[in-house]
Amino acid sequence: MQFLTQSHGCRGWKGEMAGRIRAFDWSRTELGPFDTWSKSLRCNVQMLLASPVPLVMLWGKPGYMIYNDAYSVFAGGRHPYLLGTPVELGWPEIAEFNRNVVDTCLAGGTLSYRNKELELSRNGQPEAVFMDLSYSPVADDDGRPGGVLAIVVETTAHMLSERLREQAQAAYRAENERVRLALNAGALLGSFVWDIKANLLSGDERFARTFCFPAEQSLQHMSPDAASARIHPYDLPQVEQQVQQALKNGGAFNAEYRILRPDGSYSWVLASGCCELNEQGEAFRFPGVLIDIHERKSAEESLLKFTRDLEQRVVAEVDARLAAEEQLRQSQKLEAIGGLTGGVAHDFNNLLQVIAGNLHLLARHESENPNVQRRVGAALAAVERGAMLSAQLLAFARRQPLSPAVFDTRQIYQGLGEMLQRALGENIDIDVQMPADPWSVHVDRNQLENALLNLAINARDAMHGEGTITISGKNLTLDRQFCLGKGISAGDYVQLSVHDTGDGMDSETLKQAFEPFFTTKADGHGTGLGLSMVFGFVKQSGGHIDMTSTPGEGTVVRMYFPRSMRIQTREQPVRRAQHDGGHETILVVEDHEEVRDTTVEFLQAAGYQVLVAANGDSAMQVLQDGTKVDLIFTDVVMPGLIKSSDLAAWAKVQVPPVAVLFTSGHTRDIISRNHQLSPDTHLLSKPYSPDALMSMIHHVLGGD
Structure with missing residues (x-):
């Protein structure tokens, strides 16, 4: 089946899962060897791999699982075990649910669930998760259902948020009910009658106690002014205004205010009454009651x-x-x-x-x-x-290979200060402010120095070549509120900032500052990748970067790196490598013919014995045939089943170990984690010069 070869039907298959599907031994399943797959199965797999949505196909009665890169993230620790596994074995805790799915769809039916709750095992513990699930049959070459295509979208975070909202609404309704009950349970504090003509109050004992009249005070001759003096100063003007309104027009009177208690606190009351008018329309009598509403007002507050x-x-x-x-x-x-x-x-x-x-x-x-x-x-x-x-593009996209080590901020600036001053010119003053006891960070020192240099040059340009640039470092503890939405966790961080007093930026320009190819400089004076590269490096290092700017006042760029508690890396003295060749034998593994030819000519001209292989499969055959080599110089990304990382693993277990030097224009995390190289991994980035090649080979072979 010619269309299944690398040069035909599978060329569009990209991503980690495409490689794993091709490399998997399908002959152990009912699907049979990969090169015997039916046209419908291949087409469905190609569609599945191209989708950014988590998709899994359950093929045949057992439901053999074939899935894409997005689903591998959802699968977590079960990946890559799930590939080629019957679905009931892959997810045993929901085996019955999945058996019904396969049986229904192979019979021509479809199933759909919204926010379906399932209990899955995660990190060794059962956990309730919610998912939007959609299942539909996919046809084989004969037009009959041959498998099931499943779209899986986890909605757990959304459902938990909805539950929190519902709980808050329930609490709100309960609070409202409590307020209503408090209103209905208002207690009577006494009754009163105000003789407006004589300006005297009469009332019962409860009224007199509420306004703190003396015990010997006549209940028929109480002073309205003495009562007013007990009303809260803030409430008194409004009460007096309402009283005047009632005296003028007669009718109902209702006023809520606070009364001073003997202990110095205030209590809320409701005075409710009615101003009576005589035949001449003059106010002469004002009866009413006093109701305790303190509990209600407290509930309202x-x-x-x-x-x-x-x-x-x-x-x-x-x-x-x-x-x-x-x-x-x-x-x-x-x-x-x-x-x-x-x-x-x-x-x-x-x-x-x-x-x-x-x-x-x-x-x-x-x-x-x-x-x-x-x-x-x-x-x-x-x-x-x-x-x-x-x-620069790889740096922005967080794909550059990094070699992190542990340093503190003073060490970094000490190695950079002289170069900064030369790059910025004599008319720029550099004000360095570092803490007396700086914390350490785990970063690629060269890339951090490049980032600081980029920011300093931008600052110089913003100040038109004159002024003071402040480079400062701080030890900070960031809280959860600050970290929200920034992709970092609360904890200890080291802040490095570059502050200029230049032109500054408006808000619209600031929003685009980190975007690739965006620049405010004139044509030919910038690629628009400097800040993008800094952004990508900081994010790839597990940190955060932000920028504030005011037009006419300047700009501050702040980089935050997680504090490292590791022991600081000792700086090794740099020794100049000798570029002359030797008697060593080097195996060059490179799938690009023209690159391979020039590399071989470089090495032979330097005196090395050279063997060649067009891919990892051919290289492994050479090595397993017993050919002795001193160094494997291999491209990282190559076609075939044997990857460059497999060659390195083989070389490491030999006695003695065989040296390995990688080369690539883009590693794709094949030899790194988050594009961070381990200390024993050597990488020569393309394009490289003959001198760089000889220097690196001499270093890897232990010549310096």
Whole structure:
């Protein structure tokens, strides 16, 4: 079946799962060997792999699982075990549910669930999860249902948020009910009659006690002024206004106010009465009652506070959700650019390597021709600019290989200060403010120095070459509120900031500052990738970066890196490598023929014995045939079942171990974790020069 080869039907199959599906031994299942698969099965798998949505196909009666990269993330620790496994074995805790799904869809039916609650085992513990599930049959070559296509979207976070909202609403309704009961249970505090003409109050004992009249005071001759003196100063003007309104027009009177208690506190009361008018329309009598509403007012205040707190919680939840959604959109954008950039970078850097390799060879062959040397030099400079552009794109997309170590901020600046001053010029003053006892960070020092240099050069340009740039470091403990929506966790961080007093930016410009290819500089004076590269490096290092700016006042860029508690890395003295060759035998593993040819010529010219292999499969055959080699120089990304990481694993267990040097334009995390290289992993990035190649080989072989 020719269409299943690398050069035909599977060329569009990309991603980790595409490789795993091709490499899996399907002959152990009823599907049979990979190259015997039916056309319908291949088409369905190709559609599944191309989707960004978590998809899994359950093929045949057992429901053999074939899924895409997004579903592998959902599967968590069960990946890659689930691949090729019957669904009932892969998810035993919901075996009955999945058996019904397979039987229903193979019979031609469909199933759909919204926010379906299932209990799955995660981290060794049962956990209730919610999912939107959609199942539909997929046809085999004969048009009959041959499998089931499942769309799986986890909605656990949404459902938990909805439950919190419902709980808050229930609490709100309970609080309202408590307020209503408090209103109905108001207690009578006494009755009174105000003789308006004589300006005297008469009332019962409860009324007199409420206003703290003396015990010997006549209940028929109480002073209205003495009663008014007990009303809270804040409430008194409104009460007097309501009294005057009632005296003027007669009718009902209702006023809520606070009365001073003997212990100095205030109690809420409701005075309710009616102003009576005589035949001449003059107010002469004002009877009423006093009702205790303190509990009701306390309940209302509690409800108001609860409502405000609830509103704040809702606002915070909405803000957090918006921030999370924005973070997700940004992450998805970066992942999309990263995937595109990775593929482009690999092919682009291979092309640059071919161009650079042949230019170096031409320069050697025409060493006496000054015109050739001049033109080759110009072309190599253009290659270097292309390589730098590719590296900046990889940095923004968080795909650059990093070699982190542990340093504190003072160490970093001490190694960078002199270079900064030369780069910025004599008219720029650098004000460095570092803490007396700086915390350590675990970062790639070269990339951090490049980031600081980029920010400082931007600051210089914003100040038109004159002024003071402040570079400062701080030890900070960030709380959960600050970290919300930023993709980092609360804890200890080291802040590095670069502050200028230049032109500054408006809000619209600030929003786009970190986007690739966005620049405010004139044409030819910037690629728009400097800040993007810094952004990608900080995020890839597990940190956060933000920027504040005011037009006419300047800009501050702050980078936050997690504090490292590891022992600081000792700086090793740099020794100059000898570039002369030796008697060693080097196995060159490279699938790109033109890159392979130029590399072999470089090595042979340096005196090395060279063996070649077009891919990992051929290289492993050479090694297992007993051929002795001193170094494996291998491309990272190659076709075939045997990966470069497999060659490195083989080399490590030999006695003695065989040295390995990787090369690539984009590693795709094959030899790294989050593109962070381990200390014993050596990588020469494409494009490379003959001198760089010889220097790195000499280093890996233990020559320096």
